[in-house]
Amino acid sequence: MAISVQEKKTPSAITLKDYKVNIRPNWCPGCGDFSVLMALQKSLTALQLNPKDVAVVAGIGCSGRISGYLNAYGFHSLHGRALATAQGIKLANPELTVIAAGGDGDAFAIGMSQTIHAMRRNMDITYIVMDNQVYGLTKGQTSPRSSEGFKTSSTPYGSVEQPVHPVQLALSANATFIAQGFSSEQDELQELIRKAIEHKGFSLVNVFSPCVTYNKVNTYDWFRQHVVQLPETYDPHDKGAALQAVHDTNGLCLGVIYEEDRPPYDELIPGYAHKPYFHADLQLPTELFEEAMAEFQ
Amino acid sequence: MAISVQEKKTPSAITLKDYKVNIRPNWCPGCGDFSVLMALQKSLTALQLNPKDVAVVAGIGCSGRISGYLNAYGFHSLHGRALATAQGIKLANPELTVIAAGGDGDAFAIGMSQTIHAMRRNMDITYIVMDNQVYGLTKGQTSPRSSEGFKTSSTPYGSVEQPVHPVQLALSANATFIAQGFSSEQDELQELIRKAIEHKGFSLVNVFSPCVTYNKVNTYDWFRQHVVQLPETYDPHDKGAALQAVHDTNGLCLGVIYEEDRPPYDELIPGYAHKPYFHADLQLPTELFEEAMAEFQ
Amino acid sequence: MNGVVEELTWMVGGEQGEGIDSTGATFASLMNRQGYFLYGYRNFGSRIKGGHTNYKLRIATHPVAAQSDHVDILLAFDQPTININAKELREGAVVIADERVHPKLPEGIRASLYVVPLTQIAEEHGNRIMKNMVSLGATAGLMGLPVEAFYELMQKRFGRKGNEVVEQNMQAIAAGAAYIRQHYEKLEGFDLAPADGKSRYLMIGNEAMALGALTAGCRVMTAYPITPASDIMEYLVRKFPKVGGVMIQTEDEISAVNMAIGASYAGARAMTATSGPGFSLMAEGIGLSGMSETPIVVIDTERTGPSTGMPTRHEQSDLNMAIFGTHGDVQRIVLSPSTLEDAFYITADAFNLADAYQVPVIMLADFALCEALQTTEGLDPTQVRIDRGSIMTDEQLMQLPGGGQFKRYAITPTGISPRTFPSQVNGIYQADGLEHGEDGHPTEDFDVRQKQMSKRLAKLAGFHYDRAIDYEGPQQPDLLVVGFGSTRGVIDEALAQLRQEGHAVARLTLRCLWPFPAEETTPYLEAAKHIVIVENNAGAQLAGLIHREVGYHGKSSSLSQYNGRTFLPSQLVRLLKEWL
Amino acid sequence: MNGVVEELTWMVGGEQGEGIDSTGATFASLMNRQGYFLYGYRNFGSRIKGGHTNYKLRIATHPVAAQSDHVDILLAFDQPTININAKELREGAVVIADERVHPKLPEGIRASLYVVPLTQIAEEHGNRIMKNMVSLGATAGLMGLPVEAFYELMQKRFGRKGNEVVEQNMQAIAAGAAYIRQHYEKLEGFDLAPADGKSRYLMIGNEAMALGALTAGCRVMTAYPITPASDIMEYLVRKFPKVGGVMIQTEDEISAVNMAIGASYAGARAMTATSGPGFSLMAEGIGLSGMSETPIVVIDTERTGPSTGMPTRHEQSDLNMAIFGTHGDVQRIVLSPSTLEDAFYITADAFNLADAYQVPVIMLADFALCEALQTTEGLDPTQVRIDRGSIMTDEQLMQLPGGGQFKRYAITPTGISPRTFPSQVNGIYQADGLEHGEDGHPTEDFDVRQKQMSKRLAKLAGFHYDRAIDYEGPQQPDLLVVGFGSTRGVIDEALAQLRQEGHAVARLTLRCLWPFPAEETTPYLEAAKHIVIVENNAGAQLAGLIHREVGYHGKSSSLSQYNGRTFLPSQLVRLLKEWL
Numbered sequence A, B: 001m002a003i004s005v006q007e008k009k010t011p012s013a014i015t016l017k018d019y020k021v022n023i024r025p026n027w028c029p030g031c032g033d034f035s036v037l038m039a040l041q042k043s044l045t046a047l048q049l050n051p052k053d054v055a056v057v058a059g060i061g062c063s064g065r066i067s068g069y070l071n072a073y074g075f076h077s078l079h080g081r082a083l084a085t086a087q088g089i090k091l092a093n094p095e096l097t098v099i100a101a102g103g104d105g106d107a108f109a110i111g112m113s114q115t116i117h118a119m120r121r122n123m124d125i126t127y128i129v130m131d132n133q134v135y136g137l138t139k140g141q142t143s144p145r146s147s148e149g150f151k152t153s154s155t156p157y158g159s160v161e162q163p164v165h166p167v168q169l170a171l172s173a174n175a176t177f178i179a180q181g182f183s184s185e186q187d188e189l190q191e192l193i194r195k196a197i198e199h200k201g202f203s204l205v206n207v208f209s210p211c212v213t214y215n216k217v218n219t220y221d222w223f224r225q226h227v228v229q230l231p232e233t234y235d236p237h238d239k240g241a242a243l244q245a246v247h248d249t250n251g252l253c254l255g256v257i258y259e260e261d262r263p264p265y266d267e268l269i270p271g272y273a274h275k276p277y278f279h280a281d282l283q284l285p286t287e288l289f290e291e292a293m294a295e296f297q
Numbered sequence C, D: 001m002n003g004v005v006e007e008l009t010w011m012v013g014g015e016q017g018e019g020i021d022s023t024g025a026t027f028a029s030l031m032n033r034q035g036y037f038l039y040g041y042r043n044f045g046s047r048i049k050g051g052h053t054n055y056k057l058r059i060a061t062h063p064v065a066a067q068s069d070h071v072d073i074l075l076a077f078d079q080p081t082i083n084i085n086a087k088e089l090r091e092g093a094v095v096i097a098d099e100r101v102h103p104k105l106p107e108g109i110r111a112s113l114y115v116v117p118l119t120q121i122a123e124e125h126g127n128r129i130m131k132n133m134v135s136l137g138a139t140a141g142l143m144g145l146p147v148e149a150f151y152e153l154m155q156k157r158f159g160r161k162g163n164e165v166v167e168q169n170m171q172a173i174a175a176g177a178a179y180i181r182q183h184y185e186k187l188e189g190f191d192l193a194p195a196d197g198k199s200r201y202l203m204i205g206n207e208a209m210a211l212g213a214l215t216a217g218c219r220v221m222t223a224y225p226i227t228p229a230s231d232i233m234e235y236l237v238r239k240f241p242k243v244g245g246v247m248i249q250t251e252d253e254i255s256a257v258n259m260a261i262g263a264s265y266a267g268a269r270a271m272t273a274t275s276g277p278g279f280s281l282m283a284e285g286i287g288l289s290g291m292s293e294t295p296i297v298v299i300d301t302e303r304t305g306p307s308t309g310m311p312t313r314h315e316q317s318d319l320n321m322a323i324f325g326t327h328g329d330v331q332r333i334v335l336s337p338s339t340l341e342d343a344f345y346i347t348a349d350a351f352n353l354a355d356a357y358q359v360p361v362i363m364l365a366d367f368a369l370c371e372a373l374q375t376t377e378g379l380d381p382t383q384v385r386i387d388r389g390s391i392m393t394d395e396q397l398m399q400l401p402g403g404g405q406f407k408r409y410a411i412t413p414t415g416i417s418p419r420t421f422p423s424q425v426n427g428i429y430q431a432d433g434l435e436h437g438e439d440g441h442p443t444e445d446f447d448v449r450q451k452q453m454s455k456r457l458a459k460l461a462g463f464h465y466d467r468a469i470d471y472e473g474p475q476q477p478d479l480l481v482v483g484f485g486s487t488r489g490v491i492d493e494a495l496a497q498l499r500q501e502g503h504a505v506a507r508l509t510l511r512c513l514w515p516f517p518a519e520e521t522t523p524y525l526e527a528a529k530h531i532v533i534v535e536n537n538a539g540a541q542l543a544g545l546i547h548r549e550v551g552y553h554g555k556s557s558s559l560s561q562y563n564g565r566t567f568l569p570s571q572l573v574r575l576l577k578e579w580l
């Protein structure tokens, strides 16, 4: 049983300032990631979570720097492995709010396997993908999210591979919460991240977060022209409808696309302690040791 | 342009004997993999492919031994990496018929990322997954294909994770040929593998290949009771219909589930030689070298 | 007593999947209950059914820690068992074989063949699978063991199936014993001297390591199945529910190591266990553990390499990888248990050392140690203390000046910086695999880099571990035999024999491989006239390590075996004599 | 000529993304065309825009292969550039800075500050981005370079944009030069002696390695982007279409290495290139290459480690990983280029060696070598011969007795077994990462294992590589300085200075690290009075290797720097004097 968000509220209200740090992000001016950072900070504030109870794990990439730009426990892990680290953190202390974050290369290239398995495992964590459809930090190579024909330093004649579709993959992988946002729609994005955190189980927020330096195709303008808001009437609990919406909008719909109630992983582990191990008494009770030894007689 | 299957025919007809080797498989009696092996041998025979022009790459697992049990060039590679090796082979010699094969752990646990990316890359190779929903060779742990509640040595209280759905994943990952077979239906399986090989582009054949030793749930009988043949009228060219069929049958439909005409990867590589490199003259023409050097002046 | 022997080696062999393991285990259990010391070694292939397998059990009135040279009694369920193992039979050995397979002894083998209708007797007693019990009975008959000795065991095993089943099995055993006594003359040399009847424990190294981890407070284990490591995850997953722990089977070893790092960062004692191929995949994660100073314990159960190699065979060839694998300069500790007791205590130590130094600790355990069944007098949980190292208390944190993040990577004289866990007030910091400043934020400042790297180096600069070495023998030996891991047992046995022949020989076992215990080993290496470094790998990896760290190229020789087998005592005696 | 100097070091600095690189590159190109020898080093951070970056260009009338100690001319686009680099300025240096940033020299710096309205002049000439050209003009003015020298370059660069643009840029350059001449007195010590005007080539090590691979017949490259290796994939992807090759950006490094193995198995010369984190991920694949005897070439471009470390900084800390990484005993060759020419020729050799010995060959290249811009007189493709090693011809295969599979892993005296490629008649076999018999099928036979492992060991037993070492200096030096990779240049320069001071010093550079060239190095190590092993890593990895392989613990010392910087000549002189 995960502690509910309500119980974590502290008497003195949390303000946005609590999530600020005194470090200037090294992102390029105009990078979509600024907005993601702000939306995340605002969501955490809105949820009145104490920064000390939040852990943000990031991968490697421009996006990956995010964990260092807000005031919360952070782990700047490895390229593609943020989710593995994040799941470990959640297991060790289920009372934490655990956010994993990273780039599209992180999530869908090197980390593809970790992403799909985290989805089906359904631990109560939130994954924010800053999807700029290019490799930013390594100076602009193609990403699995780049569209066909996309020209980069590693595909000077245009990419010849089909891009991956995050939402479709997440649907097939049984993710229990799937949303898509856009850096330019910061209010909505904040809302989506908040809902994702509130969701009990694995939540994916894929964010179109333009790279102003290396992606001259999928720009803010391009997205503004192509994204489609899911209608008010849309019911995210219907997988068929979700698949349809994704298909109809060519994967460019914004909003909560899918949501499902399923017990998160930690509620299913037999005998699980459901509390932070570092507070626990780790001494093995003598009778348990003796019982264990008896099996070897 | 891949050489078509027809052109590869040799004057003297290929018989099943050409694909036999003098090695007794070390599979348990009754293992579903025997039938997969036989179906593969028969398909290759039916296609009149010369064994010397076939390369079978396998992963590690009981299933992974398959590459050593037929007469063809073989590569018994690493756990989860058969597809990477297979794609390398295809690139180096596009005239070969390249088959990758392995277990469900191979394909959907450690090799998940390789599987999804091979699908979207769409090289002209065939991937046969021997899906027994358990880890055979390591003595019966849970697999990402095991159903919830499945008890194994690593999940003595039953698995608490959602299984992955090979066909759904393949559909989301843009695989251009997706079929599903069953060891007990060897004739159909042979047909499916044959079609998969004939398909130009990436083809997946997921085979329910029961592990008689470690999977006491998904047995031959269980499958016989649960699998559903796709009707004659089913049109595999419609992705929506494919998704529906998979949904309706709980992923247990047999047949060619999806098929799409899309140029395979090698046809899209700019300037690609389209012939075996080992026959090629590797000497760099002097003018090219000089041209390259001139750029550094 | 007349004609009794102090030890016997019994082997049962047949097709994989025929119940060879359980036959061996049953017999081992029986002898354990009598108070004998045992060493059991399973020879099995990387396949599930079919192919030859055998279980070799050494039974003695004194502690034994290695395979014996010869087999005294071979229980053969098929002819290949006889053919494959014939050369291991001592002169005068007995082969008990099932009549049904029309057994024959290969030419030139001087042993007695006892043909027994094992299957037939079993069938007569109701069930052909009781063949195993019949054969154990035959063994008892040969060894003069009273069949009543089996009763308690049969009770334990079949009790809940009802008395009838117990009786049925007892009768099968009795029939096997009777058959031998009726048809074959009593032979000298098969009666074991009586044991002391003391109650001891029988376990494999993997179980001892798993129990060590459990006792040391490990509560999160992340792992991907692989031979021969899977026992560990399979053991812990059964035990964890009792202590609120969790074993999670990950999608691969990369996830396993990174998940363990996450769990440790958040305050758990976390570990993973794997073997060669998975260990290679963990290289990047081990580097992250080192760089982010997040303690983890990684057990590597070595098997025959390289690559997939021979998954069910013995080797000690991951030493180089354990110490030098992963790019960059990664501080780490590499330990290597050499006995069953080591497997327990050193694993427990590993968690304390990981916490104390905030580094990855690698437990390098070889196949023979992991899988051999051995006797222990007992393991003492009170010797295992749990020390989580330098952690900021909530009180200490409250006293920190506010503002700014916690200096997780504070430069300290020892290089060790106190850490915090998420949810601690005033303890917020970022763990980082990039070079970072004191608060964990990435830096590219050359001086900060220099300081942080030096800090990490400092941590292990004066490292000392109590159990680092084990030395046995005279102070100035003519020959010093150096090894690590399971070779300890066989070296001891070989040296005992050499000493009987009058040689001044000694053994030095390294239980800490890195940081290399130069101070501890040098006096011994210095004092020896000649050094032989014995190991089971092709690359003479331990020899290379010793040369690198302390030299002695001139007076040391290398003795490497890399065919997948352990050394045998007499073989080692023969080989070592080259230097005597 | 009066007052001319034989070399000058010029540095341009500013914010990342401000065109510092291209300003540096333009100036380098200009000086190259004049016939000067150059060494250019970019200092940049692991971020895309913002943060300080600089480009340091050493310009000389003679070959140079290291960064210089001091900066003579600093072109500063912002104040941080002055602050950060002030301590590198030689006494009497000139700082040219943009008026717009109100530049100031830090206290105590004895240099001249030339404040120039760079941006303003650029704007006056039509476009503020021409600031770079104005500043190059100012440089020319200071150095007494005729601005006409820029013409050809501007033509080449802006020619297709029309003459007007060329003219505009030329005017900006002229205005910059004029400004300096008008406002500042001519200073001594900034006029370079004229160069020989010879046409030479300017490239970075990564380009030389990529070109070496292309020339050696590499036609398949599989890679995942990573700094500083990405240049190589980006170079080859542009060149391959001309020769029918293919560069494929894989989903990760695991795929990259395994795909390269597949391509090689099927007959291509295949390679991959990566840096630390990716190299760690390739450990398992490198083992498979070794075990299956499938040749591949892996370039590892080292950067500051461990873990993600400092991606854009220099280090040489993957030596241990390259030689000892991956579980089990994996035969491999590790080469390390020490010059730009090495980068070309040794990479080409790598493909021949991989094919000859059927092993993975690792090219260990350090950041400074990979990224520094250097002058070469030329590279000779006729010195690159392509030798694919032992391959069965179709004719040989036809003569084999039929039946059974091809003995790909035949036991031979050299350990090298001729191979076949798929589609060859009679050549069918299975490549295997499991231990296997001669036909490649898995085996668990102890003897077969022993033979195959010994065969693999035999392959490299007598390994000799012509370019393994490079020695320079007297035969019995008082001090022998040993190093590998890019340290060669700076060592040479330091030793030249020490020799001028009368010291008998020598340099030994290892270009083959594994198999360790013991025979080649021992005479030199033996002859030296003292040895100093110079390297850029915290673990003294090369020192450890030398100790391991040949000893000399007693008379060797270690000089390690691990702050992300290369050594500078005067620094090395100072440090080495400790042993003189």
Ligand SMILES: Cc1ncc(C[n+]2csc(CCOP(=O)(O)OP(=O)(O)O)c2C)c(N)n1
Binding pocket: A060, A061, A062, A063, A064, A079, A102, A103, A104, A105, A106, A107, A130, A132, A134, A135, A136, A137, A138, A143, D224, D225, D226, D227, D253, D277, D278, D281, D308
């Ligand atoms: C194992 C490994 N391989 C490669 C890299 C180099 N690398 C750093 S970031 C990155 C990809 C960046 O793309 P993305 O994940 O989309 O993040 P972005 O920079 O676009 O936000 C790569 C390949 C690495 N750090 N580690």
Ligand SMILES: Cc1ncc(C[n+]2csc(CCOP(=O)(O)OP(=O)(O)O)c2C)c(N)n1
Binding pocket: B060, B061, B062, B063, B064, B079, B102, B103, B104, B105, B106, B107, B130, B132, B134, B135, B136, B137, B138, B143, B211, C224, C225, C226, C227, C253, C277, C278, C281, C308
């Ligand atoms: C990197 C690595 N990790 C683990 C293993 C051990 N291993 C061998 S086969 C296997 C899984 C077998 O399951 P599956 O792929 O489903 O094949 P099956 O045996 O069921 O046919 C594992 C985990 C390995 N060989 N390599």
Ligand code: SF4
Binding pocket: A026, A027, A028, A030, A031, A032, A033, A062, A063, A132, A136, A137, A210, A211, A212, A213, A214, D048, D049
């Ligand atoms: S390169 Fe692109 S992703 Fe990276 S900081 Fe700049 S704009 Fe953002």
Ligand code: SF4
Binding pocket: B026, B027, B028, B030, B031, B032, B033, B062, B063, B132, B136, B137, B210, B211, B212, B213, B214, C048, C049
């Ligand atoms: S264990 Fe299962 S998968 Fe493996 S051979 Fe036996 S039946 Fe087949």
Ligand SMILES: [Mg+2]
Binding pocket: A061, A103, A104, A105, A130, A131, A132, A133, A134, A135, A136, A143
């Ligand atoms: Mg990106």
Ligand SMILES: [Mg+2]
Binding pocket: B061, B103, B104, B105, B130, B131, B132, B133, B134, B135, B136, B143
């Ligand atoms: Mg399976």
